[in-house]
Amino acid sequence: MSPPRGPLAQLRRGHEQLVLGLLRKHGPLSRGELGKRCGLSRTTLYDILASLVASGTVVAAGQQDAPRGRGRPAETLTLNPDAGQAIGIDFARRGLHVAAVNVAHEVVGAVSEPHDAGLPWEQRVELAERLVGALTGTGSGALRLGALDAIGVGVVGPVTGPDASEAGDDAPAANGAAPHPVQLLLRERFGVPVLLDNNTRLAALGEAIWGAAAGEQDVLYLRLSHGVGGGLVIGGSLHRGTQGLSGEFGHITVEPGGARCECGGTGCLETVASIRAVLDAYRAAGGRAGDVPQLAEAARAGDASVLTLLEDVGTKIGAVLAAVCNTIGPGVIVIGGELTETGDALMRPIERALHEHVMPVSRHLLSLRRATLGEVAGALGGIALVLHESPLLSRYPAGPDLAKDPTMTPSRHP
Amino acid sequence: MSPPRGPLAQLRRGHEQLVLGLLRKHGPLSRGELGKRCGLSRTTLYDILASLVASGTVVAAGQQDAPRGRGRPAETLTLNPDAGQAIGIDFARRGLHVAAVNVAHEVVGAVSEPHDAGLPWEQRVELAERLVGALTGTGSGALRLGALDAIGVGVVGPVTGPDASEAGDDAPAANGAAPHPVQLLLRERFGVPVLLDNNTRLAALGEAIWGAAAGEQDVLYLRLSHGVGGGLVIGGSLHRGTQGLSGEFGHITVEPGGARCECGGTGCLETVASIRAVLDAYRAAGGRAGDVPQLAEAARAGDASVLTLLEDVGTKIGAVLAAVCNTIGPGVIVIGGELTETGDALMRPIERALHEHVMPVSRHLLSLRRATLGEVAGALGGIALVLHESPLLSRYPAGPDLAKDPTMTPSRHP
Numbered sequence: 001m002s003p004p005r006g007p008l009a010q011l012r013r014g015h016e017q018l019v020l021g022l023l024r025k026h027g028p029l030s031r032g033e034l035g036k037r038c039g040l041s042r043t044t045l046y047d048i049l050a051s052l053v054a055s056g057t058v059v060a061a062g063q064q065d066a067p068r069g070r071g072r073p074a075e076t077l078t079l080n081p082d083a084g085q086a087i088g089i090d091f092a093r094r095g096l097h098v099a100a101v102n103v104a105h106e107v108v109g110a111v112s113e114p115h116d117a118g119l120p121w122e123q124r125v126e127l128a129e130r131l132v133g134a135l136t137g138t139g140s141g142a143l144r145l146g147a148l149d150a151i152g153v154g155v156v157g158p159v160t161g162p163d164a165s166e167a168g169d170d171a172p173a174a175n176g177a178a179p180h181p182v183q184l185l186l187r188e189r190f191g192v193p194v195l196l197d198n199n200t201r202l203a204a205l206g207e208a209i210w211g212a213a214a215g216e217q218d219v220l221y222l223r224l225s226h227g228v229g230g231g232l233v234i235g236g237s238l239h240r241g242t243q244g245l246s247g248e249f250g251h252i253t254v255e256p257g258g259a260r261c262e263c264g265g266t267g268c269l270e271t272v273a274s275i276r277a278v279l280d281a282y283r284a285a286g287g288r289a290g291d292v293p294q295l296a297e298a299a300r301a302g303d304a305s306v307l308t309l310l311e312d313v314g315t316k317i318g319a320v321l322a323a324v325c326n327t328i329g330p331g332v333i334v335i336g337g338e339l340t341e342t343g344d345a346l347m348r349p350i351e352r353a354l355h356e357h358v359m360p361v362s363r364h365l366l367s368l369r370r371a372t373l374g375e376v377a378g379a380l381g382g383i384a385l386v387l388h389e390s391p392l393l394s395r396y397p398a399g400p401d402l403a404k405d406p407t408m409t410p411s412r413h414p
Numbered sequence: 415m416s417p418p419r420g421p422l423a424q425l426r427r428g429h430e431q432l433v434l435g436l437l438r439k440h441g442p443l444s445r446g447e448l449g450k451r452c453g454l455s456r457t458t459l460y461d462i463l464a465s466l467v468a469s470g471t472v473v474a475a476g477q478q479d480a481p482r483g484r485g486r487p488a489e490t491l492t493l494n495p496d497a498g499q500a501i502g503i504d505f506a507r508r509g510l511h512v513a514a515v516n517v518a519h520e521v522v523g524a525v526s527e528p529h530d531a532g533l534p535w536e537q538r539v540e541l542a543e544r545l546v547g548a549l550t551g552t553g554s555g556a557l558r559l560g561a562l563d564a565i566g567v568g569v570v571g572p573v574t575g576p577d578a579s580e581a582g583d584d585a586p587a588a589n590g591a592a593p594h595p596v597q598l599l600l601r602e603r604f605g606v607p608v609l610l611d612n613n614t615r616l617a618a619l620g621e622a623i624w625g626a627a628a629g630e631q632d633v634l635y636l637r638l639s640h641g642v643g644g645g646l647v648i649g650g651s652l653h654r655g656t657q658g659l660s661g662e663f664g665h666i667t668v669e670p671g672g673a674r675c676e677c678g679g680t681g682c683l684e685t686v687a688s689i690r691a692v693l694d695a696y697r698a699a700g701g702r703a704g705d706v707p708q709l710a711e712a713a714r715a716g717d718a719s720v721l722t723l724l725e726d727v728g729t730k731i732g733a734v735l736a737a738v739c740n741t742i743g744p745g746v747i748v749i750g751g752e753l754t755e756t757g758d759a760l761m762r763p764i765e766r767a768l769h770e771h772v773m774p775v776s777r778h779l780l781s782l783r784r785a786t787l788g789e790v791a792g793a794l795g796g797i798a799l800v801l802h803e804s805p806l807l808s809r810y811p812a813g814p815d816l817a818k819d820p821t822m823t824p825s826r827h828p
Contacts, residue, residue, distance in 0.1 A: 158775070218656050232742070234648060241743020242632050243779050248740040251773040253733060264774035319667060320737070326662040327738050328646070329655020359665040360678035361572070365657050 015040060015048050020057070020103060023079045028061035030074040049077065056080055057103055079103045087135075087190075088382025089128050090154040090199045091182060092375075093117050093226065096124060098131040099379040105387065107210070109135045110376040125185040150192050152382030153182060154199030158244040195385050197238065201247055202381030203336060203373070204231025205238045209384045211373040213332040220330040221371070222249055222321065224339035224346075228270040232328065237388070249324060250274070254316045269320050273313050275338060281309055292338045299345040310345045317346075318353025325358045325366060336371030429454060429462050434471070434517060437493045442475035444488040463491065470494055471517055493517045501549075501604075502796025503542050504568040504613045505596060506789075507531050507640065510538060512545040513793035519801065521624070523549045524790040539599040564606050566796030567596060568613030572658040609799050611652065615661055616795030617750060617787070618645025619652045623798045625787040627746040634744040635785070636663055636735065638753035638760075641676075642684040646742065651802070663738060664688070668730045683734050687727050689752060695723055706752045713759040724759045731760075732767025739772045739780060750785030 015038075022037050023029060029037070035045050052058040061078035081102055090097040094117050099110035111131050115124070159180075183194040197205075204221030213219040219233040228250030232239040239246055250270035251263045258267025259277075271277055275292055282289055282298075285305045289295040298306045321333060333354070339346060351368050358366065373380055429452075436451050437443060443451070449459050466472040475492035495516055504511040508531050513524035525545050529538070573594075597608040611619075618635030627633040633647040642664030646653040653660055664684035665677045672681025673691075685691055689706055696703055696712075699719045703709040712720045735747055747768070753760060765782050772780065787794055 234653060239648060239742065242745040243743065243776075245773065245776050245779070246741065246743035248743075248773055248776075252737040252740050253771045256733075265771070319670075323666040323734070323737050324741050326666050327660065327741055328653065329657065329660035329662075331656040357667045357679070359659065359662055362657075362659050362662075365659065 012048070015044065016052065019045070019048055019052065020079065023058065023077065024104060028076040028078040030064050030076050032074060034077070053077070056082070081106070082108075085149050086152065086383045086386040087132060087148065088152045088154075088202075088379040088384075088386070089132075089186075090202065090376070090378030090382060091124055091128075091156070092154075092199055092378065093156050095375070096127050096131060097376045097379040098128060098135065099376055099383055100132070100135050101383050101387075107380065107383070110379060111135060112375055121181050121185060125182060125189065128186070129189060148190065148192050150195055150386040151186055151190060152195045152197075152202070152385035153180075153186065154197060154202040154378040154382050155180060155182060156199060159196055159198045159201075159240075195382075197240075197381075197385055198229075198231070198244065198247075199378040199381075200227075200229040201231035201238055201240070202379075202385060203371075203377035204233055204247065204334075204381065205384045205388075206373050206377040206379075206381030207334045207336065207371050208233040208236075210380050211377060212334045212369040212371050216332045218328070218330040218332070220321070220324055220328070220333045221247075222317070222333070222335050222337075223371075224273055224275075224317075224335065224337035226275050228268075228273050228337075232330070234328065238385070249320055252320050252323070254320060269316060273317055273339070278309065278313060278339060281313075282306055285309060292341055296341040296343065299342045306342075307345055310342055311349045314346045314349025315353040318350040318355075319357050321350065321354045322357030325354070325362060329362065331365065332367045332369060334369050334371050336373075336377060340370050426462070429458065430466065433459070433462055433466065434493065437472065437491065438518060442490040442492040444478050444490050446488060448491070467491070470496070495520070496522075499563050500566065500797045500800040501546060501562065502566045502568075502616075502793040502798075502800070503546075503600075504616065504790070504792030504796060505538055505542075505570070506568075506613055506792065507570050509789070510541050510545060511790045511793040512542060512549065513790055513797055514546070514549050515797050515801075521794065521797070524793060525549060526789055535595050535599060539596060539603065542600070543603060562604065562606050564609055564800040565600055565604060566609045566611075566616070566799035567594075567600065568611060568616040568792040568796050569594060569596060570613060573610055573612045573615075573654075609796075611654075611795075611799055612643075612645070612658065612661075613792040613795075614641075614643040615645035615652055615654070616793075616799060617785075617791035618647055618661065618748070618795065619798045619802075620787055620791040620793075620795030621748045621750065621785050622647040622650075624794050625791060626748045626783040626785050630746045632742070632744040632746070634735070634738055634742070634747045635661075636731070636747070636749050636751075637785075638687055638689075638731075638749065638751035640689050642682075642687050642751075646744070648742065652799070663734055666734050666737070668734060683730060687731055687753070692723065692727060692753060695727075696720055699723060706755055710755040710757065713756045720756075721759055724756055725763045728760045728763025729767040732764040732769075733771050735764065735768045736771030739768070739776060743776070745779065746781045746783060748783050748785050750787075750791060754784050 018038050019034060022034060031046065031049065034049070035042060038045060040048070049058065057080055058077050059080045061076045063073040064076055081104060085103045085105070086101050088099045095112060095114040097110065097112045100108050102108050111134055113127060113131060115127065180196050183196055186194045200223050203223060204219065207213050207221055208216055208219040217236045220230065222230040229247060230249040231247040251261065251265060251268045253265065253267050254269045254272060255267035259271040260266055261268040261271045279289060279295065282295060282305065287298065287303065287305050289298055295306060299310060325333070335347065335350065347370065354366070354368060355363050371377060432452055433448060436448060445460070445463065449456060452459060454462070463472065471494055472491050473494040475490045477487040478490055495518060499517045499519070500515050502513045509526060509528040511524065511526045514522050516522050525548055527541060527545060529541065594610050597610055600608045614637050617637060618633065621627050621635055622630055622633040631650045634644065636644040643661060644663040645661040665675065665679060665682045667679065667681050668683045668686060669681035673685040674680055675682040675685045693703060693709065696709060696719065701712065701717065701719050703712055709720060713724060739747070749761065749764065761782070761784065768780070768782060769777050785791060
């Protein structure tokens with residue numbers, strides 16, 4: 001089910017985008033009104049409208065009264081709010097998250113499902129199909145994929161960027177990188193380009209567009225989870241860095257000569273601020289907590305041992321954030337990941353150390369916030385990647401327009 | 415001598431750029447050939463050529479044989495290699511640096527002159543005029559300013575970016591910032607837009623375009639001088655950060671609870687790695703060096719005390735660079751400033767600590783280099799700012815084309 005390729009297909013897609021853009025902007029329009037506004041020939045326009053209607057992207061909205069004595073009333077056309085335009089999928093280490101937007105760029109739903117860390121790619125993609133099916137199944141509120149432009153995908157580990165990731169072409173990427181297996185599998189299934197990036201970076205983009213830092217141009221995102229990572233949005237765009245190795249805040253040294261880290265270094269922030277590191281330290285101090293919710297409960301109950309521990313961890317995190325802020329000067333810092341469930345017990349020492357170590361002149365310019373998108377941040381970031389970076393959509397206005405959506409209601413599945 | 419304003423002036427400048435671009439690309443062309451290639455009406459083209467010739471930007475290059483029996487030979491026109499297109503001025507704390515490029519974007523000269531730190535702006539601008547005059551004086555090799563597009567200026571301290579800095583308009587900048595006094599003074603004198611940025615950031619841009627990192631897209635620049643600062647080039651563009659506070663590597667904490675810094679913080683990198691900090695520490699250890707050349711001489715002579723000191727300072731610098739590299743993933747790190755005159759005694763410990771603390775997977779991707787542009791880096795960065803960011807020039811290809819210039823021969827003045 002591969003779509004047509006080449007310049008003509010691109011041109012046709014461009015015309016489709018033009019028509020969709022007019023309907024997005026003006027609401028329901030008749031064929032005649034569309035013809036006046038789009039500048040396409042009648043034949044081309046009618047041909048495009050026929051295929052948009054056939055795919056369910058555009059539907060009849062009603063009828064306009066015809067000018068006096070000029071025959072039958074004109075039918076008006078409108079965007080189908082149930083037609084999906086982009087899907088975001090976060091292939092996280094231990095779970096899958098899927099979100100979708102319709103042709104009006106409203107988030108129509110998000111679902112998640114946990115799985116074992118070792119699940120093979122084929123089975124992850126099967127699971128992804130099933131979750132997309134849950135968003136696009138039959139029944140009211142179901143999403144049709146006729147207008148699907150692209151899929152934005154987050155994966156664990158370094159990704160060099162969109163050059164390497166757009167599998168819409170059979171040619172190797174410009175930088176010579178081979179497509180990720182998940183790109184090939186998804187493209188085979190959905191027949192559209194698959195854009196790829198690191199899932200933590202996508203969460204940063206998600207938070208900067210739809211979440212805690214909606215509409216901000218310069219955002220630092222730190223995720224405190226099983227790993228400690230992050231991402232940078234600079235000038236409204238995701239910053240990737242050489243070879244995709246940016247936002248690796250978890251591997252900044254905080255304890256010279258400290259514990260060995262998975263990255264091969266020692267004393268990295270991740271060795272003191274990951275979920276396991278914090279739980280281990282808590283247990284070593286005599287505390288009893290099997291997971292983050294129990295740790296958070298102990299913090300809320302005023303357990304001195306956990307408060308001291310989080311004070312220490314937060315202080316180290318804040319010092320790293322200060323160094324990063326002095327480097328890039330972000331306006332907003334967003335902290336996400338499960339460890340933020342411990343609330344102020346962690347956030348307050350982070351803020352104190354940040355303010356202590358950042359250049360005094362920057363202090364009042366910084367805003368420290370907790371992430372708001374939860375576990376679907378990466379999937380939403382995948383959608384943002386599509387809307388921002390697909391060559392077909394690159395001129396679509398970014399940021400605030402996308403951030404206004406009040407309909408986003410992430411839900412857990414099943 | 416204010417130039418004409420508004421859309422028509424912009425359009426005319428656009429036409430001029432079109433004609434200049436054709437001459438830059440194709441070499442000498444006749445009026446007829448220019449007409450065929452530029453698509454402008456004969457009246458418009460001849461009008462523009464007349465003013466370009468009058469200003470000295472374009473000169474007659476010779477004659478083409480006319481087609482058989484078709485009257486007199488056609489005169490060809492070419493860029494005047496002596497016409498200046500952009501000037502860069504670095505208003506450093508204790509000296510002034512000026513550089514200029516001609517209409518072919520070749521650096522035609524650079525001059526510097528030291529002055530007292532407290533010199534008032536009016537006198538600095540007078541000095542700047544004199545140095546520009548030295549580049550544009552009479553005699554062979556002199557530069558004419560007829561084609562001057564803009565001046566790029568570096569100053570000490572935070573600058574928010576080009577929005578705030580383009581004084582080509584009388585309206586306040588988009589972000590409400592008032593023009594810097596030097597912008598007003600220079601614009602009055604030269605009658606062209608004055609683009610402003612922090613001079614250390616401009617040095618970063620200069621090194622990324624003309625210097626040690628020529629042609630690189632992601633560059634981290636650190637300057638070890640009277641202050642310790644830096645700049646980031648990300649994706650080929652200067653990164654400014656919110657409120658212009660990026661690249662402040664000198665204010666990253668390296669000794670918690672350490673010495674008080676000018677910024678108001680304590681234990682900043684600048685408190686151990688500025689020229690004064692290093693000289694003070696050397697003297698405290700019994701060494702005798704009144705300035706950096708003497709310190710460098712002691713290092714070359716194998717003075718154990720200075721080697722131990724530079725080892726310690728370099729180790730702290732390297733750790734900060736590693737944190738910054740984990741954050742932004744640059745391909746090239748450039749170290750500039752007078753302290754690099756101490757050579758390997760400082761560069762080797764920097765490299766060791768950088769490699770020890772950066773994510774192991776990034777190590778082989780990093781290239782650490784000494785700056786090559788010396789004290790005129792900021793002035794050259796000012797030119798790069800003009801060529802990259804002037805609205806008139808924004809589509810001019812960046813990077814490698816500019817970096818090829820072999821004619822750059824900075825000279826000290828007087």
